[in-house]
Amino acid sequence: MDFIPVIDFDVYRLGVDDVTDDNLQTLGEELKRAFCEVGFVYLKNTGIDQMEVNQVMDISKKFFLLPEEKKSSFKRGGYVNSVHHGWVSMETESLNPRRPGDLKEAFNVTSLRTDIEWPSDGVDGFRDIQVSFFLRCKELSLRVLRVMALSLGLESSVFLKAHKCIGSDTNGTTLRSLHYPPVKSEHVKVGQIRCGEHSDYGTITLVFQSHEGGLQVLSRKGEYFSVPSIPGTFLVNIADLMQRWTSDVFVSTVHRVLLPPLGDSSTRQSLAFFVQPEDDAIITCCDGSDKYPALRTEDYLLARFKDTYGIK
Numbered sequence: 001m002d003f004i005p006v007i008d009f010d011v012y013r014l015g016v017d018d019v020t021d022d023n024l025q026t027l028g029e030e031l032k033r034a035f036c037e038v039g040f041v042y043l044k045n046t047g048i049d050q051m052e053v054n055q056v057m058d059i060s061k062k063f064f065l066l067p068e069e070k071k072s073s074f075k076r077g078g079y080v081n082s083v084h085h086g087w088v089s090m091e092t093e094s095l096n097p098r099r100p101g102d103l104k105e106a107f108n109v110t111s112l113r114t115d116i117e118w119p120s121d122g123v124d125g126f127r128d129i130q131v132s133f134f135l136r137c138k139e140l141s142l143r144v145l146r147v148m149a150l151s152l153g154l155e156s157s158v159f160l161k162a163h164k165c166i167g168s169d170t171n172g173t174t175l176r177s178l179h180y181p182p183v184k185s186e187h188v189k190v191g192q193i194r195c196g197e198h199s200d201y202g203t204i205t206l207v208f209q210s211h212e213g214g215l216q217v218l219s220r221k222g223e224y225f226s227v228p229s230i231p232g233t234f235l236v237n238i239a240d241l242m243q244r245w246t247s248d249v250f251v252s253t254v255h256r257v258l259l260p261p262l263g264d265s266s267t268r269q270s271l272a273f274f275v276q277p278e279d280d281a282i283i284t285c286c287d288g289s290d291k292y293p294a295l296r297t298e299d300y301l302l303a304r305f306k307d308t309y310g311i312k
């Protein structure tokens, strides 16, 4: 399979609480096939609609267009209770550490606390819009994790048990708004792209792209193929901890965002909801094998972030 299937999630969409076992099983079979073969699916009819997505992208864009000094008050690293929360400036991260810094900036929502400082000046409603979308993505992710466990013939709560604290200080799950401004080719460094080749770190990721698309996924044959934005759908992909957890049954696939074609001065935006187990969760292979040694989630994630930020 070097395309990404579109799966209809209607039977278990947000708000539905009387799904039948048969329906869950059919949904599980479809998800399992895609997660074993390409590691990515498009979901449609999830209950998360395009208007909600647009609202988050719009408020995020307003934030990104603020002057640098305003955004600096909200820098990642400046929040005592959450290492990931906050703004990440252009070229700070290299998702492929062998490339120069990615041509993107980001805002991470990791903490939902009301006692932290949120952008508000010039971005009315920022906190409420971000937090309510975070909670929608959380609910949907928990549904997906349940179906994934069932699809493997496991107890339905196997993955959920390690995701009870999403949105609190003991869980690193993050809603990340990404902004890829127009690229000026004369300023681009050798090898620099919008988002370097990488696989995600946690369990699953939900990805919402603006209409420009631009994401590319590496096929098993070793070739990148383009993954367009399909209105009314979003992507869900397997990340590295989930691949370990399932002893490589579900595959975490490498992906990237290249530069736009020369002369294309469009802005690209995306939203990624990175689902992660509790910091203290110990991940062991769910099939009982010892293909990978047990590891503590936070230790693993911090090691991955060190590479991304070029910290030795």
Ligand SMILES: O=C(O)CCC(=O)C(=O)O
Pocket (backbone or CB within 6 Å): 178, 195, 200, 207, 208, 209, 215, 255, 256, 257, 269, 270, 272
């Ligand atoms: O911007 C995108 O579409 C994807 C970004 C991504 O893969 C990531 O931040 O992990």
Ligand SMILES: [Fe+2]
Pocket (backbone or CB within 6 Å): 198, 199, 200, 255
């Ligand atoms: Fe990614």
